Amino acid sequence: MSERIITYGEAIREATEQEMARDSGVVVFGIGADDPKAIFGTTQGLLQKFGPQRCFDTPLAEDCMTGVAIGMALAGMRPINCHIRMDFMMLAMNQIVNIAAKAHYMYGEQVSIPIVVRGIIGRSWGQGAQHSQALHALFMHTPGLKVIAPATPYDVKGALVQAIRDPDPVIFIEQRMLHYQKGPVPEELYTVPFGKARVLAEGKDITLVGISWTTVECLRARALLKEAGIDAAVVDTLSLSPLDDATMAESAARTGRLLAVDNGWTMCGASAEILARLVERFGPAKPVHLRRMGFAPTICPATKNLENEFYPDASKIAAAAHEMVRGTKRTWPFKDAQEIINFRGPF
Numbered sequence: 001m002s003e004r005i006i007t008y009g010e011a012i013r014e015a016t017e018q019e020m021a022r023d024s025g026v027v028v029f030g031i032g033a034d035d036p037k038a039i040f041g042t043t044q045g046l047l048q049k050f051g052p053q054r055c056f057d058t059p060l061a062e063d064c065m066t067g068v069a070i071g072m073a074l075a076g077m078r079p080i081n082c083h084i085r086m087d088f089m090m091l092a093m094n095q096i097v098n099i100a101a102k103a104h105y106m107y108g109e110q111v112s113i114p115i116v117v118r119g120i121i122g123r124s125w126g127q128g129a130q131h132s133q134a135l136h137a138l139f140m141h142t143p144g145l146k147v148i149a150p151a152t153p154y155d156v157k158g159a160l161v162q163a164i165r166d167p168d169p170v171i172f173i174e175q176r177m178l179h180y181q182k183g184p185v186p187e188e189l190y191t192v193p194f195g196k197a198r199v200l201a202e203g204k205d206i207t208l209v210g211i212s213w214t215t216v217e218c219l220r221a222r223a224l225l226k227e228a229g230i231d232a233a234v235v236d237t238l239s240l241s242p243l244d245d246a247t248m249a250e251s252a253a254r255t256g257r258l259l260a261v262d263n264g265w266t267m268c269g270a271s272a273e274i275l276a277r278l279v280e281r282f283g284p285a286k287p288v289h290l291r292r293m294g295f296a297p298t299i300c301p302a303t304k305n306l307e308n309e310f311y312p313d314a315s316k317i318a319a320a321a322h323e324m325v326r327g328t329k330r331t332w333p334f335k336d337a338q339e340i341i342n343f344r345g346p347f
Contacts (some may be wrong), residue, residue, distance in 0.1 A: 004187060010177035011157035016080065018189050019164045020050055022343050023078060024181040026164060027054045029065070030082025030118070039082055039120075040179040051159055066092035066117070070100050073113045078164055084121035100169040101144030110165040116160070122175035122213055122265065123182065123311050128302030134212070134264035134295075139171045140241045142271065146194055147241040149173040150261070151215035152185035155238055158192030165191070173240075175213035175263060195242035199251065203233035205256040205325050208317065209248055210329070211237050211270055214261040220314035224332050228318075230325050245277040252278060252288050256323050261312050262294035269294055289324055293317065308334060 006014070020026045028043055034057045038044040046055040058065045061082065069079040083089050089096065121134040139147045146168055150156040156174070163170040171239045200215070201222055210218040214238040222232040233251050237243065252258035258278065262271035271292035282288055293312045301307050313330040322330045 003184035005182050006153060006185050007041075008153045008156050008174075008181045008183075009041045010154040011185045012160055012174070012179075013038075013046070014185070014187075015160040015164075015189075016043065017046060017049065018120060019161060020046065020054060020154060022189070023164075024135065025077040026080065027072065027077060028080040028082065029056045029058050029069075030061070031058055031084055033057055033082055034279065039084060040176070042179070043082070046281075060089050062091040063095055065098045066100075068094035069115045069117075070103075070113055073100075074103075074111060078114050078116075079118045080118060080164065083116040084120050085127075085131050086121045087130050089117065089119050089135070095141050096139075096145070096169070101142050103105055104168065105144065113169050114164075114167050115169045116172050117169065119170045120174050120176055122177060122344060123300075123307055127213075127300075129299045132300040134173070134175075134262075136171070136173050136211075136240055137264055137269045140243075140270060144168065145241065145280050146170045146239075147173065148194060148239055149175075149212040150192070150238055151178065151210065151212055151236045152198075152200075153181060153185045155192050155198060155236075157185050159194070159238065161189060162191040164223040166194075178192075178213055178216070181204075181216065189284075192238070194227045194239045195244055196239060197244040197247040198236040199233070199247065199272055200236055201232070201234040203231040203255060205231045205255055206259060206321050207233045207235060207248065207251040207255045208321065209235045209237060209258060209260040209274060211261065212263040213239070214263045214312055214317075217312060217314045217317055218261055221317035224314060224318040225321055228322060228326075228330065230322060232321060239271070243277070245274060245281065246255050248274060249278055249281045251272075252290075253282075253286060257289040257321075258291075259293045259317065259321055259324060260290075261317055262292065264294055265297065266292050266294040267297065276339055291320065291324060293320060308336070
């Protein structure tokens with residue numbers, strides 16, 4: 001039997017629809033949830049199937065609507081609160097960090113907050129300083145929150161089902177361009193466990209660790225490195241909190257080198273945490289060459305040519321990996337990934 005191929009966005013919609021059909025307490029809401037474009041198609045048809053009480057648009061009131069989601073969860077429901085840009089989640093930080101993350105502890109484990117907060121991140125076509133930020137490291141820093149960033153259609157469906165069923169608040173990160181990536185996804189319901197990284201490719205010379213969209217760029221970089229005779233392993237973090245540093249360490253121990261490529265800034269970021277954990281694991285007994293990449297240390301630019309320089313891409317990753325393995329610099333021409341995935345707009 002041939003595998004069924006669907007997009008990342010379709011996998012999110014299917015997981016949401018199947019869980020809404022299974023559990024009447026699952027609701028989904030956010031800006032654009034009932035729009036014809038349906039948040040990259042991820043809420044397509046849910047309004048028609050489940051009605052406006054279970055799939056609805058919201059005003060520009062992120063703090064308020066996150067509070068509504070918390071109230072729903074306290075009442076026994078399982079809300080999915082969608083933010084079409086993670087930047088806007090900053091308006092709800094008190095609700096997320098001080099209430100949702102801490103209620104289970106503060107009330108002696110008598111309550112739980114089973115909410116899923118979908119935050120969409122990443123570049124596209126010059127969205128600039130306040131619409132492009134990937135702020136997952138802020139949430140990784142907060143006990144009581146789980147932070148998940150799937151990179152493949154298979155994992156995004158299973159991880160979303162897992163997130164909806166989880167008793168704790170889950171920050172669910174989606175990079176815009178991932179929504180059009182295609183891959184095999186079973187039609188039946190299944191879960192993908194948190195706290196386990198995914199090895200997407202084996203290699204013997206260097207380990208590339210990707211986060212969200214940078215996993216795709218690492219796979220593209222692997223193909224470039226192969227041309228140069230370098231065999232790269234690729235590991236997708238998938239789960240950022242809990243973080244599976246053991247799988248990364250196993251790969252790095254074999255290759256002797258690891259390059260962690262973040263979908264955010266390196267300062268106090270996810271890549272910094274990965275490297276710190278690996279240093280602690282290996283200690284002085286196992287020397288491993290470690291390096292990180294991420295956003296340039298400046299505010300996200302909107303100009304296209306500056307945007308291309310700002311973000312890690314396959315050519316930059318391959319160049320850094322080549323230098324780590326061979327000790328010499330080599331460059332590859334930049335090829336815009338947007339041309340590959342046919343990006344079609346913000347919603």
